[in-house]
Structure formats: structure tokens, C-alpha cells
Amino acid sequence: MAFLLRPETMNGGTASNGLHLNGQDSLVQPLLTDFYQISMTYSYWRSQIHNEPAVFDLFFRKNPFQGEFTIFAGLEDCLRFVENFKFSVSDIDFLRTLLPGVEEDFFEYLKEMDCSAVTIHAITEGSVVFPKVPLLSVSGPLAICQLLETTLLNLVNYSSLVATNAARFRLAAGPKTNLLEFGLRRAQGPNGGLAASKYCYIGGFDGTSNVLAGKLFGIPVKGTQAHSFICSFSAEKDLRVREFKTKDGKMIDLYALAMKKRDDIMDKLFWGVSSSEVSEGELCAFVAYAIAFPNGFLALIDTYDVLRSGVLNFIAVCLALSECGYRPIGCRIDSGDLSYLSKEIRARLRNVAELDESLSWLAKVTIVASNDINEETIISLNEQKHEIDSFGVGTHLVTCQKQPALGCVYKLVAIANEAKIKLSQEVAKISIPGRKMCYRIYGRSGSSILDILLLHDEKPPEAGHQILCRHPFEESKRALVLPSRVEPLHKLFWGDGKIQYDLPTLADIRTHVRVELDRLRNDHKRQLNPTPYKVSVSERLYNFLHSIWLQNAPIGQLD
Amino acid sequence: MAFLLRPETMNGGTASNGLHLNGQDSLVQPLLTDFYQISMTYSYWRSQIHNEPAVFDLFFRKNPFQGEFTIFAGLEDCLRFVENFKFSVSDIDFLRTLLPGVEEDFFEYLKEMDCSAVTIHAITEGSVVFPKVPLLSVSGPLAICQLLETTLLNLVNYSSLVATNAARFRLAAGPKTNLLEFGLRRAQGPNGGLAASKYCYIGGFDGTSNVLAGKLFGIPVKGTQAHSFICSFSAEKDLRVREFKTKDGKMIDLYALAMKKRDDIMDKLFWGVSSSEVSEGELCAFVAYAIAFPNGFLALIDTYDVLRSGVLNFIAVCLALSECGYRPIGCRIDSGDLSYLSKEIRARLRNVAELDESLSWLAKVTIVASNDINEETIISLNEQKHEIDSFGVGTHLVTCQKQPALGCVYKLVAIANEAKIKLSQEVAKISIPGRKMCYRIYGRSGSSILDILLLHDEKPPEAGHQILCRHPFEESKRALVLPSRVEPLHKLFWGDGKIQYDLPTLADIRTHVRVELDRLRNDHKRQLNPTPYKVSVSERLYNFLHSIWLQNAPIGQLD
Structure with a gap:
């Protein structure tokens, strides 16, 4: 029975932080990554720039399901991954076979690597989030931050997608109808099924048919x-x-x-x-x-x-x-x-x-x-x-049939204190350079009006003080906003080699999703032609973005 | 680091049978199931019919991606699951919390349960398969066979879907173009990503970016x-x-x-x-x-x-x-x-x-x-x-965007030697009753002509002997076929409490897929309007099916 790793030893029986990742995480390890992360790391190291301070933003460009909001999920999984990031001896041995001719000192470097020099600012799990806003902002030595990319994307992409899907079902069904997740048989394998059960619960489902999800996460089990x-x-x-x-x-x-x-x-x-x-x-x-x-x-x-x-x-x-x-x-x-x-x-x-x-x-x-x-x-x-009174939902929920991938990306926005921009012929694909902070601005009604990105060293917006909010790419789109309340979205979740918060339980995250959705205006939430929620930038970030853009865009030449 | 179960101890370094499931299988256990399987099991037990001999067929009703063929994958995972099927003490404790008032003897029964009395006939992994033909035929005590349903479906559904998708990419790209799977960041979590890498390789991809898939399964790693x-x-x-x-x-x-x-x-x-x-x-x-x-x-x-x-x-x-x-x-x-x-x-x-x-x-x-x-x-x-020369494919491949679920089902076809039929208003959803065997009939050209289902005690078709093949539901559709070669599709893979074959390596399965697709006529494989492949029944099975159908269909009454 050697291969049947059972989460026995760690299971106290109900959902608590330590439990969220039981078993599921046997695979969440540094090698769960794309090979190019490793080959780039070697090149950085070989070029002696591996320790340059870098900042990467993890964000998405478009809300899923033709909607205008997204639920952010998967943060705890990311933090646990970072907390436990360590190459094992057999990992190193395997990498040696993939990288013939690579200097042996590099493997010594990998062996010693951990995430103690990495800092992660992130948005609280279960928050309503929007395109272009960094869900995670990862800073630290270039090579280590680069190595985290694929795994973080894997952990955030599907979790957020399926939580958003679940939240949309909840909005459609109304608060009173019972929603049960029945998708295990149609999910992407065992873990796909478990992740679906967990994040559908966060998104607003009441229970699952998946018994193991009940055992590991304390989700109510039905059937x-x-x-x-x-x-x-x-x-x-x-x-x-x-x-x-x-x-x-x-x-x-x-x-x-x-x-x-x-x-x-x-x-x-x-x-x-x-x-x-x-x-x-x-x-x-x-x-x-x-x-x-x-x-x-x-x-x-x-x-x-x-x-x-x-x-x-x-x-x-x-x-x-x-x-x-x-x-x-x-x-x-x-x-x-x-x-x-x-x-x-x-x-x-x-x-x-x-x-x-x-x-x-x-x-x-x-x-x-x-x-x-x-x-x-x-x-x-x-x-x-x-x-x-109650819907049992399987295939469409867990496979997210309408849009089976969220498309989060992880972009370098600064290195050695120099801002970086990823250019593209499509304006929507241009990344916003530099280390940033995001604030949510609430109006008098209690609903959120917009999110605003500022450079990290700017003075945060304040309640009662008017602020100019600019569209990041369209010069003429700007508005003066008077915040009734300002909520900083980014918090330090990982620093000094440890998780900086007592992480919430699944039930807490689920409640947070509900509260967050309640605060969002109905026109952003409706199914048909919802109104886009505004994500703006400060005047300074606007000017910064456009100057970096011009510096980096090549001057074309017409024949 | 308690939750970070690493497959260290079991990893010899290259792909071999023991390795295929490392780590990934920490979750493949009896509780990875829908709760109703457990509640039905209790009802069977309480009704004293839990040991009635039953036969369940696992099959799908429609080829995916508007195509006319499917690649069967996931068999080894199924067999490993059955081999290791055992409720742990904490499983039983957890079930006790879900089932208040249930007789204690039932839990004793679960504790002792294993799959030694179960028999599984299946089609070889990597075979080209078609709707209605059982991929697995599971027989044994009713309750145990019932308990296997969800996990078997989970293990076959996505594996077969993504292997089929990969095979379609391979057919589109031609034999010489290099195909690389880059989907880890968009898959359904860590295990979704690993399953994608594994089964895309089976389906005809040449490599993956997923380093862990390289380590665990020996798949070439690229990037x-x-x-x-x-x-x-x-x-x-x-x-x-x-x-x-x-x-x-x-x-x-x-x-x-x-x-x-x-x-x-x-x-x-x-x-x-x-x-x-x-x-x-x-x-x-x-x-x-x-x-x-x-x-x-x-x-x-x-x-x-x-x-x-x-x-x-x-x-x-x-x-x-x-x-x-x-x-x-x-x-x-x-x-x-x-x-x-x-x-x-x-x-x-x-x-x-x-x-x-x-x-x-x-x-x-x-x-x-x-x-x-x-x-x-x-x-x-x-x-x-x-x-x-080479394509790197991610999102569309691993999420199977065009059709994210295969829709395998698991139907009771016999109990206590009495054939069972699942009726439905839609003829396509009616299951074929009884314990059956399937044969693939090849013509003189070397290509397969059709598959034919027979009752398990019928004499198999023979090369050189004409056989009448009937459409299962359309009376007038029938044909006399002269087989050049007859291939029995079902083999005994699990019996006497053990796996009955030396299971093939991933590379063997990959080769089998290629050979199988070569034997399939091009018109079944083409992307646009492919010709459906015929799945027929013997004269005896036809008559049997229709008599059971009539016996079970209620006689309507018009006002």
C-alpha cells in the first residue's frame, strides 16, 4: 500500500487551517512547475542576477463567464506552498538529469533555497476582485520569485474560477435555495474533484456529495x-x-x-x-x-x-x-x-x-x-x-463549462528598483509597471465605487478627501471621487519567512464572499450585460506607466 | 511540514508501473466518493441484498469533441484503487458522524470490506473505444460494486477525455510535428495538471513542461x-x-x-x-x-x-x-x-x-x-x-475547452442473474442489459469494421464465419459481416483479489494508442463530419434487449 498516502495522521476531523491542504498537497512542491522556470533560474544564476530584487504581480485580465466580477481563492494554498518550499534530494537528482552540463554549484544553490527572503502582499481570500489588480504581489530575489510562478498560478487559477462559478450559481438561485455540489465524477481527477468541492463551498454552495471533502474540509456532505x-x-x-x-x-x-x-x-x-x-x-x-x-x-x-x-x-x-x-x-x-x-x-x-x-x-x-x-x-x-428547493449541480459547475480557465498571469513589474512593463500590440495585455498598492473606494451608499492602484510609496487615499482616478490607458477617462470609506486591499501575508496572519477557516472565507458580494452593486453582478467595475490608477501611476511605456516601445519605421 | 506528503520514498526515478500513481494517489481512497454510494450501501445491507451478485457497466454515450472515437485511459488507476480499497479507522469514524442511527454492525461490515470478491473485465488501456461498449464491466457483491462507482468514473472520465483530446491534436498536427503540453498553470489544481501531463503523453504528445510529471512518470520534460x-x-x-x-x-x-x-x-x-x-x-x-x-x-x-x-x-x-x-x-x-x-x-x-x-x-x-x-x-x-516544427499547447488541451466532460456512466445491468435495464424517454440513454462481451471485427483491408456486443455466454464470432450484426435500437438496421479477424475487447484485469496482468508502461500505452488509431479508418477520424463507427449487437442480444425493454416499460394509458 506504499503509494496510497492517506491523510490519516493529520486529520483532526473538522475544518481548520492545518487541515485545508491535507493530502491534497502531497503534490504541491517545487517541481510542480514548468521546466522553463528551472532553466531560467539557472540562467539568472549563471548571469549573477539571481539575487536582484524583483517584483512579480499575479493578476488576470478579464472576468470569467462574461461577468464583471471574480472571487479570489487559493491564497492559503499559495502560502502553504511558499512556507514549505524546499527542493528534496531526489528533486535535485532529477533536475541533474534534465540539465546536463550545468555547474554543480547551482544545485547547491537550489538545495539551500527557501522563501525566507520573499515577501507576499495579497488580497484577502474570498474577496471580490477585478482585472489588472494584483491578487498577489511577490517580491524578493529574482530567481526565487520566478520559480514560484507556475505553482502559484496553478493554485489560484482554478480555485478562483470555480469559486466564481459557484458564486454565480448562488446569485442566480437566490439566498434561500439549497445548492449542492455533485461534480466529483466529472472533475479533473481526484484532486480536481476535491478542489471543486472546497472552492464551490467558499463560493456559496451549501454542501457536497464528496465524502472525502467532508472529512478533510468539514464541508456538509449530502446525497x-x-x-x-x-x-x-x-x-x-x-x-x-x-x-x-x-x-x-x-x-x-x-x-x-x-x-x-x-x-x-x-x-x-x-x-x-x-x-x-x-x-x-x-x-x-x-x-x-x-x-x-x-x-x-x-x-x-x-x-x-x-x-x-x-x-x-x-x-x-x-x-x-x-x-x-x-x-x-x-x-x-x-x-x-x-x-x-x-x-x-x-x-x-x-x-x-x-x-x-x-x-x-x-x-x-x-x-x-x-x-x-x-x-x-x-x-x-x-x-x-x-x-x-434544492439543486444538485455537477458537470457545469466543476468543469466551468462556459469558460474552463481563468487565465491568471504572473508578470515581472520591477527589477533592481527599475520598473518593468510587458508590452503587447493589444493594449489590454499591457501590464502596469512598478510595485503598487490597491485601494477600494466606497461611496455614501455603502457600495464600492471603484478600485484604484497607486505606486507603493504614494500616500493612500483617505475618506473625505477627493481623489482623481484615471483610466490606465484612456487619457480622457478620469473622474474625481470622494470616498466615504477607503479599504486597503493588499496586506502582507508572507514575510520574515512566515505566514503573517492566522488564516481564516473555510467557513470564514465563505462568509467573506457573501459580505463582499453584498457590497457590490447589483448592476455589476447581473447576468445579462453587467456594468464593468472600474479599476483606475492614480495620477502619478498614470504618468509613470505612460513614461515607462514610451521608454520601452520601439519607434517604428515606415518604408 | 506534515501536510507536504512527498513521493520521495517510492520514487525510483523512471516510469514504471509502481510509480504511475505515486503521490497522486494519496486521494484515491474509498471516501473519494459520493455520499449516496455510502447511504445506498447501508440500505442494501439493511435490506440484506448487499451480497447479491451484480454486474455494472461503465461506458459513455457519445464521443467527445464532435468526433467519432474516444481513447480509453485511466485503467491502471482504477485497478490500483480496487487493489487498495480499504476503509481506514478514521474513515469509519467519519462515516459514523454522517450516519447517525445506523446499526454498528454495518461499520464492522465496512471495516472488513475489500475487493477480493470483485471481478473486472475491461478494455486494454489506450484502446480506441466507442459509445455503449462497456469500458469496464464490474461484477461481484452488489454493495461493493456500487461503492466503486464514483471513484472509477472520476478516474476514467477525465483521463479518457484528455487523452482523446491529445490524440485529436496529434491527428491534426500529423505524425512529424512535435507536440508539447504546457497546461499546468491552467489545470484543475495540482493533480489536474499531473493527470493532464500523463494522459496527453499517452494520447500522443511528445513532452510536457511539468517537471513533476517528468519525475513521477518519466515523460520527457521541455521548456x-x-x-x-x-x-x-x-x-x-x-x-x-x-x-x-x-x-x-x-x-x-x-x-x-x-x-x-x-x-x-x-x-x-x-x-x-x-x-x-x-x-x-x-x-x-x-x-x-x-x-x-x-x-x-x-x-x-x-x-x-x-x-x-x-x-x-x-x-x-x-x-x-x-x-x-x-x-x-x-x-x-x-x-x-x-x-x-x-x-x-x-x-x-x-x-x-x-x-x-x-x-x-x-x-x-x-x-x-x-x-x-x-x-x-x-x-x-x-x-x-x-x-x-513544434507546438506548445496549454489551456485548450488540459481543460478540454471544447467539451470539458466525457460523461461516463456506471449502470446496473444485472442482479441476482436477472438482467436490468435503465429506461429513459431518450432511446440514446437506454442501457443494454445483461453481462456482455465485446468483439472488434476487422475486414480484409486491416481496418476495423465494427464492434459487436454479445451476451457473455454466446459463442464468440470467428474469422471467416459470417455474422449478423444488428443496430441495438433500430430494427431495420442490420448487416451480415464476414470478419477477417476478430479481436476480443474485454479481458479479465481484476479477479481473485489481484491484478491479472503485468500492466504496460506509459510508453507502451502510448504506442498502443498510435497502433489503434492507425487501424481506424480515416473517415472515422477526420475532423469535419466524421462517419460514426458502428457498435452493433448480436441477434440474440438484440432479442434479449428488446424483451427486457418491453417487460420493463410501463404500458401508458391515454385519457
């Missing part, structure tokens, strides 16, 4: 049964255990009771169904499940026919359980027209509830829907006034 | 430098080391030599470039890299302007290196019109090569292209007769 369970019962003969202990300790035959309840309903309420249409096996499966989980009865009702079989068997078992003193939870549908079916199911539940005052709870049991649900499906279902 | 490296040098003053040892041991100033070469070329060949346009910093960066890697010089030439700066500096350093006895490798472009630029670069290389016979090698150095490359880009570049 009931699959079609294969229902299909495992064909007829009464397959139901070997029918005896059932009621809440007050009497033994009864739950199957017989459910059959009686079903006959009752079919007598009393005419739903156009003949008893030959109602599946025998399905009722047996429901009874078996109810016997196992009398307090957790949630039945999958679409294996045969939702309205001509599933809902009848479901109600029958609900009534039987209720008579035995238990309260059923609800039902799930995984196919068909989810809005129509949910309304038809609710109508039937209400029909039965109206038969007797003591059955009023039945009208309110949970209806869970799954099957290829995406953000648009939820919005469309809302318009159709569905009766769904 | 050179990023824009940040080029930007780290602004002017001559930044080049602290210029001395360079020629192949025959003389010390020279490589920068001075490269400058001289550049002036020479600019004198001799008029490319409409003035020397003010050629970046000084870029030349310094190239010289620094060449000093570090005289035998591995591959320069990124698009930081400033490919044709007015990069290519000139590149050629200058190539000529200088060559004069010192070294042979440069090539250059990389990461932006712009890749076809146009590659042709212009090649033309300039040829211009210079024509100046002197001893420079003929220069015309043939490698041109690498990267930047948002997908299958269509490659096809379009081919039509434009590009001059690219």
Missing part, C-alpha cells in the same frame, strides 16, 4: 440514492426486510402500510393513473431506503415515470413513515422538464396535504433537482416559477 | 524561457557575465561576438529594420541564456517585435554560438499571426543560411509556436502552410 438502487428492486420478493420499528417502538410491516397508503390515495384522488403503471420495484426500493433511513427519507422518483409512478410511491412511503412517527425529507428528480415536474409534484403533495390537517407538512417537503444544471437553467427555471 | 526572463535584461549593463568558453576551450566575449554577427547581417541583408528598433535587452537575455545553455539554445523572440528585433537577435546569437562550436536549437513565438510569422522567420533564416554553405543548418532550426492553440488553429495553420 441519497441513484437509479441503480431503485433498479435493484424488481418486485415484492426482492424486499427481504419489511419489518420496521416505529418511533414508539412497535414493529410493523412498512411495505404493507405503504401499499395501503398508496391505495387510499389512488382511491381518493384521481390523477389519471392506473395501478398497473405504478412500479412495484420502485415502491420496494423506497421502503428499503426508508427502513434504513427513517429520519433521512429522500427518494429519487424519476426512474420509471415521475407523475405516473414515482410521486405516488413517494407519497405512499411518506404517509407510512409519518404514521410511524418519522418526518420524511423529500424527493429528487434527475430528468425531464424540471420546472413542470416540480410544479406537478408540488400540486400533488398539496392535494394530499389538503386531505387532512395533520398532513400539512407534506406540502412543504423538499424537492431536489439535478441533471445538467447550469446558471442559465436556474435563471430560466426561476422565470417559470419552479417549486424546487 | 525554455518566459517573457519575464527577456524583460529582466534592459541593456548591456545588465549582462554581468559575457565570457564564454568555446567548444575547444577558448574564452571569448559572447555578447561582443553576437553584436558583430548582428551588424554583419544587417549590413548584408536589408530587412527594412534600423538598428534603433532592435532591442538591446533582448540580445543580452539571449546571450545570457546561450551562456547558460550553449547546447540548448532556444530563444523566445516575440517580447518586443518578432521581425524587427527578435529574429535578428536570435540569428546573431545562433551565428555566434555556431562559431564557438555549438549548434542552436531554435526559437519560440507566443503571439501574433503564427503562420505568417513562422514563414517570415523561416525566410530570414534561409536568407542568412544562403550567405555561406557552412550555415545551411540555420535554415532548419526549430520554430516552436504557442499561444491559445487548439485543434482548429492547427488545421488552419496547416492550410496556410506554416513553418512551425
Whole structure:
């Protein structure tokens, strides 16, 4: 079992900081990088510029999903990586095979390398963030900062993307609908699945089907049964255990009771169904499940026919359980027209509830829907006034089908105290040079108005003091803003060789996401044609940027 | 460092079976599953049907990427999972918290559970496969087989999807073009990145930038430098080391030599470039890299302007290196019109090569292209007769942007020797009941004609004996086929509690993919409107399927 590394030893059982990365991080190590980081490091070292002080910014250029906001996630993973950054002996041996002819002293240099000379300013995990603003600003010796690039990008890119996706589902579904992540089977392997569970929870999901995510991160775990369970019962003969202990300790035959309840309903309420249409096996499966989980009865009702079989068997078992003193939870549908079916199911539940005052709870049991649900499906279902209480979402959520990559980049913005710019024919791809700080400006309404980038040695904006905010690239776009409140976005998270904060729990980060989204104006959040949020620069940074740009842009020559 | 589980202890250094799963598999364990598998298992156990003999098929319903073939991958991961399937003490403790009120004997049952009673027939990893054909057929006690579902799906889904994607890139690029996987920074976390590297290699890529994938799986590792490296040098003053040892041991100033070469070329060949346009910093960066890697010089030439700066500096350093006895490798472009630029670069290389016979090698150095490359880009570049020798592909490859999930399913097809069918309003979603075997029928040309599913106890088709092949759902579609060769697709991979084969190495699987694709007719492989490959059933299976279907389909009733 050597290869089966189990997180046993480190698992206390609930989500806490030490736990977030258990197991998952067996792979987060210096070699989880692109080879060119290593070959560049050698060139820096060989050129004796490896220790030049450098600053790299990690940022993205465009919000995902045609939206106008992003949730920043993955910071703790980045900090843990930096904290533990160390090449092992076998890493060095392997690198030697990749780099024949390289001077041996270089490997000695790698062996000694750690991140004690690195400083990381970052935005708090779970914050709402926007294009061009550095999520992380990494400074320190050129070669070490360069070596962190790929791993940091890997840790931020997908985490932020899927957290943003989850937040969009949450906005679409509204605050009350239960959202469950069911994506493990469609994720990019085991860790892709775990990362999805973790960051969807941060983004606003209520639970996951992924048991290991529950164990490692303390995320609520949910789930009931699959079609294969229902299909495992064909007829009464397959139901070997029918005896059932009621809440007050009497033994009864739950199957017989459910059959009686079903006959009752079919007598009393005419739903156009003949008893030959109602599946025998399905009722047996429901009874078996109810016997196992009398307090957790949630039945999958679409294996045969939702309205001509599933809902009848479901109600029958609900009534039987209720008579035995238990309260059923609800039902799930995984196919068909989810809005129509949910309304038809609710109508039937209400029909039965109206038969007797003591059955009023039945009208309110949970209806869970799954099957290829995406953000648009939820919005469309809302318009159709569905009766769904809970969505189970898999593929579209975890694969981020609409845009499967965020596209964060990591750009050198200063070296040896000289600002650097990455030029490009596309203005959108030009990076903002120099070491910067970012502030979020809030208006009188309490909503954020814009973010402003300043050079790191500029005086921060202050509440009550007007500030000129400029578009970084369009000269004529500028505005005077009077902040009611100024929030510095960048904090020192890594310095002096250690993490500078008690990192928040997953639940804290999840709450932070909700608070942050609440503070963002609705027009930035809406699904259709949202308003872009402004990211501006100070007058000084504007002038600095444009002077560096001109210094670096070659003067073309026309024939 | 407790959480940083390193695969140190198990790593011999090269790819071999034991190694494939190192580290990566810290997460592949029984709890990496959907919770409903556990709750269903309890219900089966509580109903005393947990030991009923069951058969589950793992298959997909539609080829990905609008194509007509799929590469099956992930089998070894599945077998290792099954081999090591065991709940730990802390797993059981955690499940106890999720399942209050569950009988304690159930946990004893879980504790003892392993896969020794499970049998897995599967198709060889790396085979070309088609919809509806079981990739794995898992038989054994109902509850255990049920518990394997999610993890097996997770291990097969993404692996097969990305291997198929890689194979499609390979088909588009042709057999000679070098394909490199650069996707780590855009993958679903660390393990998503590693899985991508591994299965892209299987699918036909030549190497990866992911160093850890090189260490763990023995995949060739490639890469050179990023824009940040080029930007780290602004002017001559930044080049602290210029001395360079020629192949025959003389010390020279490589920068001075490269400058001289550049002036020479600019004198001799008029490319409409003035020397003010050629970046000084870029030349310094190239010289620094060449000093570090005289035998591995591959320069990124698009930081400033490919044709007015990069290519000139590149050629200058190539000529200088060559004069010192070294042979440069090539250059990389990461932006712009890749076809146009590659042709212009090649033309300039040829211009210079024509100046002197001893420079003929220069015309043939490698041109690498990267930047948002997908299958269509490659096809379009081919039509434009590009001059690219090697593609670096990231985002589109690893995220499978065109279709980020394969959609494998795991369906119960028999229980207690009774065949089961999963009905659906959509015919495409109906599963084929019963335990089956699949054979691939080859025609006289050596290409495969079709696959045929038979009931497991039917006599296999034989070469030279005509067989009737039927469409599973369309009565009128049937054909008599005379096989030249018959290949049984399903082999027993897991039985008697152990893996039944010496599993192939990654390189073997990669070769198998190539051979399999060669045997598939071109019309199934082409990118535009490919011909669907036929998956048929035997006469007996056809009749069996339709009788079970009728038995199970409810008789509707019209008002």
C-alpha cells in the first residue's frame, strides 16, 4: 500500500487551517512547475542576477463567464506552498538529469533555497476582485520569485474560477435555495474533484456529495440514492426486510402500510393513473431506503415515470413513515422538464396535504433537482416559477463549462528598483509597471465605487478627501471621487519567512464572499450585460506607466 | 511540514508501473466518493441484498469533441484503487458522524470490506473505444460494486477525455510535428495538471513542461524561457557575465561576438529594420541564456517585435554560438499571426543560411509556436502552410475547452442473474442489459469494421464465419459481416483479489494508442463530419434487449 498516502495522521476531523491542504498537497512542491522556470533560474544564476530584487504581480485580465466580477481563492494554498518550499534530494537528482552540463554549484544553490527572503502582499481570500489588480504581489530575489510562478498560478487559477462559478450559481438561485455540489465524477481527477468541492463551498454552495471533502474540509456532505438502487428492486420478493420499528417502538410491516397508503390515495384522488403503471420495484426500493433511513427519507422518483409512478410511491412511503412517527425529507428528480415536474409534484403533495390537517407538512417537503444544471437553467427555471428547493449541480459547475480557465498571469513589474512593463500590440495585455498598492473606494451608499492602484510609496487615499482616478490607458477617462470609506486591499501575508496572519477557516472565507458580494452593486453582478467595475490608477501611476511605456516601445519605421 | 506528503520514498526515478500513481494517489481512497454510494450501501445491507451478485457497466454515450472515437485511459488507476480499497479507522469514524442511527454492525461490515470478491473485465488501456461498449464491466457483491462507482468514473472520465483530446491534436498536427503540453498553470489544481501531463503523453504528445510529471512518470520534460526572463535584461549593463568558453576551450566575449554577427547581417541583408528598433535587452537575455545553455539554445523572440528585433537577435546569437562550436536549437513565438510569422522567420533564416554553405543548418532550426492553440488553429495553420516544427499547447488541451466532460456512466445491468435495464424517454440513454462481451471485427483491408456486443455466454464470432450484426435500437438496421479477424475487447484485469496482468508502461500505452488509431479508418477520424463507427449487437442480444425493454416499460394509458 506504499503509494496510497492517506491523510490519516493529520486529520483532526473538522475544518481548520492545518487541515485545508491535507493530502491534497502531497503534490504541491517545487517541481510542480514548468521546466522553463528551472532553466531560467539557472540562467539568472549563471548571469549573477539571481539575487536582484524583483517584483512579480499575479493578476488576470478579464472576468470569467462574461461577468464583471471574480472571487479570489487559493491564497492559503499559495502560502502553504511558499512556507514549505524546499527542493528534496531526489528533486535535485532529477533536475541533474534534465540539465546536463550545468555547474554543480547551482544545485547547491537550489538545495539551500527557501522563501525566507520573499515577501507576499495579497488580497484577502474570498474577496471580490477585478482585472489588472494584483491578487498577489511577490517580491524578493529574482530567481526565487520566478520559480514560484507556475505553482502559484496553478493554485489560484482554478480555485478562483470555480469559486466564481459557484458564486454565480448562488446569485442566480437566490439566498434561500439549497445548492449542492455533485461534480466529483466529472472533475479533473481526484484532486480536481476535491478542489471543486472546497472552492464551490467558499463560493456559496451549501454542501457536497464528496465524502472525502467532508472529512478533510468539514464541508456538509449530502446525497441519497441513484437509479441503480431503485433498479435493484424488481418486485415484492426482492424486499427481504419489511419489518420496521416505529418511533414508539412497535414493529410493523412498512411495505404493507405503504401499499395501503398508496391505495387510499389512488382511491381518493384521481390523477389519471392506473395501478398497473405504478412500479412495484420502485415502491420496494423506497421502503428499503426508508427502513434504513427513517429520519433521512429522500427518494429519487424519476426512474420509471415521475407523475405516473414515482410521486405516488413517494407519497405512499411518506404517509407510512409519518404514521410511524418519522418526518420524511423529500424527493429528487434527475430528468425531464424540471420546472413542470416540480410544479406537478408540488400540486400533488398539496392535494394530499389538503386531505387532512395533520398532513400539512407534506406540502412543504423538499424537492431536489439535478441533471445538467447550469446558471442559465436556474435563471430560466426561476422565470417559470419552479417549486424546487434544492439543486444538485455537477458537470457545469466543476468543469466551468462556459469558460474552463481563468487565465491568471504572473508578470515581472520591477527589477533592481527599475520598473518593468510587458508590452503587447493589444493594449489590454499591457501590464502596469512598478510595485503598487490597491485601494477600494466606497461611496455614501455603502457600495464600492471603484478600485484604484497607486505606486507603493504614494500616500493612500483617505475618506473625505477627493481623489482623481484615471483610466490606465484612456487619457480622457478620469473622474474625481470622494470616498466615504477607503479599504486597503493588499496586506502582507508572507514575510520574515512566515505566514503573517492566522488564516481564516473555510467557513470564514465563505462568509467573506457573501459580505463582499453584498457590497457590490447589483448592476455589476447581473447576468445579462453587467456594468464593468472600474479599476483606475492614480495620477502619478498614470504618468509613470505612460513614461515607462514610451521608454520601452520601439519607434517604428515606415518604408 | 506534515501536510507536504512527498513521493520521495517510492520514487525510483523512471516510469514504471509502481510509480504511475505515486503521490497522486494519496486521494484515491474509498471516501473519494459520493455520499449516496455510502447511504445506498447501508440500505442494501439493511435490506440484506448487499451480497447479491451484480454486474455494472461503465461506458459513455457519445464521443467527445464532435468526433467519432474516444481513447480509453485511466485503467491502471482504477485497478490500483480496487487493489487498495480499504476503509481506514478514521474513515469509519467519519462515516459514523454522517450516519447517525445506523446499526454498528454495518461499520464492522465496512471495516472488513475489500475487493477480493470483485471481478473486472475491461478494455486494454489506450484502446480506441466507442459509445455503449462497456469500458469496464464490474461484477461481484452488489454493495461493493456500487461503492466503486464514483471513484472509477472520476478516474476514467477525465483521463479518457484528455487523452482523446491529445490524440485529436496529434491527428491534426500529423505524425512529424512535435507536440508539447504546457497546461499546468491552467489545470484543475495540482493533480489536474499531473493527470493532464500523463494522459496527453499517452494520447500522443511528445513532452510536457511539468517537471513533476517528468519525475513521477518519466515523460520527457521541455521548456525554455518566459517573457519575464527577456524583460529582466534592459541593456548591456545588465549582462554581468559575457565570457564564454568555446567548444575547444577558448574564452571569448559572447555578447561582443553576437553584436558583430548582428551588424554583419544587417549590413548584408536589408530587412527594412534600423538598428534603433532592435532591442538591446533582448540580445543580452539571449546571450545570457546561450551562456547558460550553449547546447540548448532556444530563444523566445516575440517580447518586443518578432521581425524587427527578435529574429535578428536570435540569428546573431545562433551565428555566434555556431562559431564557438555549438549548434542552436531554435526559437519560440507566443503571439501574433503564427503562420505568417513562422514563414517570415523561416525566410530570414534561409536568407542568412544562403550567405555561406557552412550555415545551411540555420535554415532548419526549430520554430516552436504557442499561444491559445487548439485543434482548429492547427488545421488552419496547416492550410496556410506554416513553418512551425513544434507546438506548445496549454489551456485548450488540459481543460478540454471544447467539451470539458466525457460523461461516463456506471449502470446496473444485472442482479441476482436477472438482467436490468435503465429506461429513459431518450432511446440514446437506454442501457443494454445483461453481462456482455465485446468483439472488434476487422475486414480484409486491416481496418476495423465494427464492434459487436454479445451476451457473455454466446459463442464468440470467428474469422471467416459470417455474422449478423444488428443496430441495438433500430430494427431495420442490420448487416451480415464476414470478419477477417476478430479481436476480443474485454479481458479479465481484476479477479481473485489481484491484478491479472503485468500492466504496460506509459510508453507502451502510448504506442498502443498510435497502433489503434492507425487501424481506424480515416473517415472515422477526420475532423469535419466524421462517419460514426458502428457498435452493433448480436441477434440474440438484440432479442434479449428488446424483451427486457418491453417487460420493463410501463404500458401508458391515454385519457
